[in-house]
Amino acid sequence: MQLVCPVFxxxxxxxxxxxxxxxxxxxxxxxxxxxxxFHNPDGLIRKINNDQITKIIYENGKxxxxxxxxxxxxxxxSPLKLLIVDGKHIALNNQDISHKAxxxxxxxxxxxxxxxxxxxxxxxxxxxxxxxxxxxxxAPVSAVAGIYLARQHRFNDPxxxxxxxxxxxxxxxxxxxxxxxxxxxxxxxxxxxxxxALLYNKDLMEAQ
Numbered sequence: 783m784q785l786v787c788p789v790f791x792x793x794x795x796x797x798x799x800x801x802x803x804x805x806x807x808x809x810x811x812x813x814x815x816x817x818x819x820f821h822n823p824d825g826l827i828r829k830i831n832n833d834q835i836t837k838i839i840y841e842n843g844k845x846x847x848x849x850x851x852x853x854x855x856x857x858x859x860s861p862l863k864l865l866i867v868d869g870k871h872i873a874l875n876n877q878d879i880s881h882k883a884x885x886x887x888x889x890x891x892x893x894x895x896x897x898x899x900x901x902x903x904x905x906x907x908x909x910x911x912x913x914x915x916x917x918x919x920x921a922p923v924s925a926v927a928g929i930y931l932a933r934q935h936r937f938n939d940p941x942x943x944x945x946x947x948x949x950x951x952x953x954x955x956x957x958x959x960x961x962x963x964x965x966x967x968x969x970x971x972x973x974x975x976x977x978x979a980l981l982y983n984k985d986l987m988e989a990q
Contacts, residue, residue, distance in 0.1 A: 792820045796836045803830075807838065810851065833868075847878055864986060865979040870972070872979055881972045885911075888975075888982050895989070900981040903974050910971035917964035921957045928953010 795803040795815065805817040805828075814829045815838070837847045848868065865884055866873040872884045885907060893901050931949035935942040 792841055793817070794839045795830065796838070797830065797834050798836060799834065807840070815851075836871075847873065864983045867976050867979050870976070872976065881975045884979055885975050888978055891982070895985070897981060897985055900978060900985055903978040903981060907971050907974035907978060910967050910974060914964050914967035914971060917960045917967060921960035921964065924953050924956035924960060926953075928956070 793805050793807045795805055795807070795817065797803060803817070804820045806820055806823060807815060807817050808827060809816040812832070814831050815835065816827055816829050818827055819825050832848065832851055835848055835851065837845060838851070839845045848871075863874065865887070872879055872881060874884070874887070885904075888900075888904060889908075893904075896904075928950050931953070932946040935946035935949065937943070
């Protein structure tokens with residue numbers, strides 16, 4: 783199925799790998815978008831795969847996400863409130879939502895109706911979330927503690943100055959390590975949430 787979209791002003795295609803493309807969209811198919819460079823309307827027609835597009839904003843201000851493009855070109859609309867997982871993105875009702883929002887939706891569902899596998903993955907995601915929160919708290923606390931202890935030993939005595947430097951660097955090191963660890967926990971949490979979303983969809987479809 784193909785949709786021809788004549789455009790007379792600039793459209794903007796947002797992609798995964800580079801700066802937004804300023805273009806004139808010519809045609810949208812189920813697999814790719816054809817366009818011309820806005821600044822060179824007589825130039826070559828170029829094409830980009832739909833899975834490389836995050837969204838398109840047309841000259842009239844209308845915006846379409848990758849999920850809306852997929853529905854527009856395939857005509858597929860699910861009657862279920864499924865969480866669509868596309869790479870590291872999650873969508874509901876053709877709109878991007880955060881992992882936090884998706885997790886909240888799944889946690890609101892009665893766990894008695896979930897499969898054991900879904901409940902296990904949700905527990906893992908929740909534990910990673912708690913780990914992320916803990917290290918996000920530790921990071922500023924350790925930095926402040928290091929600065930405070932360093933200030934207590936900022937005298938002219940070389941030994942005291944050495945202590946001050948040690949306290950400061952220790953606090954800074956723990957802070958940086960905690961920030962990195964929090965990001966690792968966040969990545970693992972989001973990975974579990976995406977896996978849970980697929981299991982959540984499976985449970986919904988099997989319940990029909």
